[in-house]
Amino acid sequence: MVDPQTARRFAPARPVRVYERVVQQIEEAIYLGQLRPGERLPSERELMTQFAVSRATIREALRVLQSAGLVRSRPGDPRGPEVLPFSTTGIHKSMSALARVGQLGLGELAQFRMLIEGECASLAAAVRTEPQLAALENAANGMKAAIALGPEAFDAADVAFRDLLAEISANTLLRVCASVVREVAGDLLARNPAYRPNGVEEMRRAVRRQRRVLAAIRDRAAGRAQTLVRRQLYDYYRGYVSPAELPALELTRGQSAPRRA
Amino acid sequence: MVDPQTARRFAPARPVRVYERVVQQIEEAIYLGQLRPGERLPSERELMTQFAVSRATIREALRVLQSAGLVRSRPGDPRGPEVLPFSTTGIHKSMSALARVGQLGLGELAQFRMLIEGECASLAAAVRTEPQLAALENAANGMKAAIALGPEAFDAADVAFRDLLAEISANTLLRVCASVVREVAGDLLARNPAYRPNGVEEMRRAVRRQRRVLAAIRDRAAGRAQTLVRRQLYDYYRGYVSPAELPALELTRGQSAPRRA
DNA sequence: ATAGTGTGCTGGTCCGACCAGTCGGCCCGG
DNA sequence: CCGGGCCGACTGGTCGGACCAGCACACTAT
Numbered sequence A, B: 001m002v003d004p005q006t007a008r009r010f011a012p013a014r015p016v017r018v019y020e021r022v023v024q025q026i027e028e029a030i031y032l033g034q035l036r037p038g039e040r041l042p043s044e045r046e047l048m049t050q051f052a053v054s055r056a057t058i059r060e061a062l063r064v065l066q067s068a069g070l071v072r073s074r075p076g077d078p079r080g081p082e083v084l085p086f087s088t089t090g091i092h093k094s095m096s097a098l099a100r101v102g103q104l105g106l107g108e109l110a111q112f113r114m115l116i117e118g119e120c121a122s123l124a125a126a127v128r129t130e131p132q133l134a135a136l137e138n139a140a141n142g143m144k145a146a147i148a149l150g151p152e153a154f155d156a157a158d159v160a161f162r163d164l165l166a167e168i169s170a171n172t173l174l175r176v177c178a179s180v181v182r183e184v185a186g187d188l189l190a191r192n193p194a195y196r197p198n199g200v201e202e203m204r205r206a207v208r209r210q211r212r213v214l215a216a217i218r219d220r221a222a223g224r225a226q227t228l229v230r231r232q233l234y235d236y237y238r239g240y241v242s243p244a245e246l247p248a249l250e251l252t253r254g255q256s257a258p259r260r261a
Numbered sequence C: 001a002t003a004g005t006g007t008g009c010t011g012g013t014c015c016g017a018c019c020a021g022t023c024g025g026c027c028c029g030g
Numbered sequence D: 001c002c003g004g005g006c007c008g009a010c011t012g013g014t015c016g017g018a019c020c021a022g023c024a025c026a027c028t029a030t
Helices: A018-031 A044-051 A055-067 A089-103 A106-127 A130-149 A151-168 A172-190 A200-218 A222-238 A243-253 B018-031 B044-051 B055-067 B089-103 B106-127 B130-149 B151-168 B172-190 B200-218 B222-238 B243-253
Strands: none
Touching (some): A018 B089, A044 A055, A055 B055, A089 A172, A089 B089, A089 B172, A106 A151, A106 A172, A106 B243, A130 A151, A130 A200, A172 B089, A172 B172, A200 A222, A222 A243, A243 B106, B106 B172, B106 B243, B130 B151, B222 B243
């Protein structure tokens, strides 16, 4: 899209807001590790003198940092605003917005989830250690036990299993994406009029399928693990996505698709 | 992690900031389509009377909306703040933050990029139409032509080719992730002391490889397209990632890995 | 030593003011 | 008559000061 001939030689002379400079400086300090999670920023009145700006400006800057999840203010706390540990709420919010604004349908979310979690399983199969395998087995048992506690508890156990899978894959981005897309798809699904929670039989079936995934990971069968995960998700979402989006899901399902050595 | 026995019956009585309510109401209006991109919000002084709060509060709310990329204010514009079309800058910023805070190394970014772009190619091979194929061919020719214009122009042409691939895959999330991770990885790479731009020979090689990808997509050979893309990215990043992260990349490279029918 | 209280600070919200920038209509010159 | 430049009304950006409720800590009284 960028025509190199037209490439600007000069930067746009956009006026820089004062609060933006404040944001930038504090961000920089956090990114550079000069401000570590748990540490405190000076109070607003102190910052006001340090930056030589009014409190309104400081507060606007803090609002931006707060909405980015970098900082938290509590009224009355004499220690000042707290620098927060990094969290994925920012990505989550952005992606939810993408979904809510209607740019994103359940079909695309489901397909993406199949791809991401499939890769998680594939990688996990390749790199898993024995203790990790044991933890997975434990999680699978937890799922079985959770059937009796109802669909909510079962979902939580299912998520725990999948999270473990993502963690074993040893890729932070994969883990974050998996968790985010799962939640966003869940939100969207909950708003779907056709949605109904899992029945006991479906939960039993899900446990059986996760056991097969577990076996594939034990065997270091990356392709099998990937396909199993994809198919399970496909069956889960099949009934909810619009007919127009089904073909793409079937494509990703792995009917005539991925097979690994 | 959630113990259903301990599940709260009551919502936490967290005090709600006034500016948060303002943010929520405006967000809601945008998400519900009552405020479309290009439309204008009332002026700050007008909002102040509508919400019955002070201008400082309105401004803090607008700062939050602005940092989320939903709205833009320009001083002096009598039409008021503008509602923006959705953009991925929010996700991009969040992911950059994840990378900058050091939670994310080049290795993980590269691996993730291999996975994402590999899937793009795989899907593209499956669903591409004739016009899309022609556009891809055009983009490949553009890459060849861009060699003479230097590494920057070549990179732009390369990105154009990859963007096209992502677009053909027909999954918004995939496209967004591809673009974001590409940029973030690029930023990180540019900070790598060992980094140096592509030489002419490397660019020629890249064109040849993209041509092979193109051929695979023409043949609807999803697995081949995926593997080609992965290997190319692997070779690109191989020299820059730390030795500790190399094994994971090799794993994803597809040495003993994905092969499709 | 401990429990209760008080105080000094915090952040949250409001008010009023000034400045620079932008848009749109008005006026003037062609 | 038409077009271009000027001006004013309003915009957002920033400032200063003010008040309130809430929290942490130290001090006090038991």
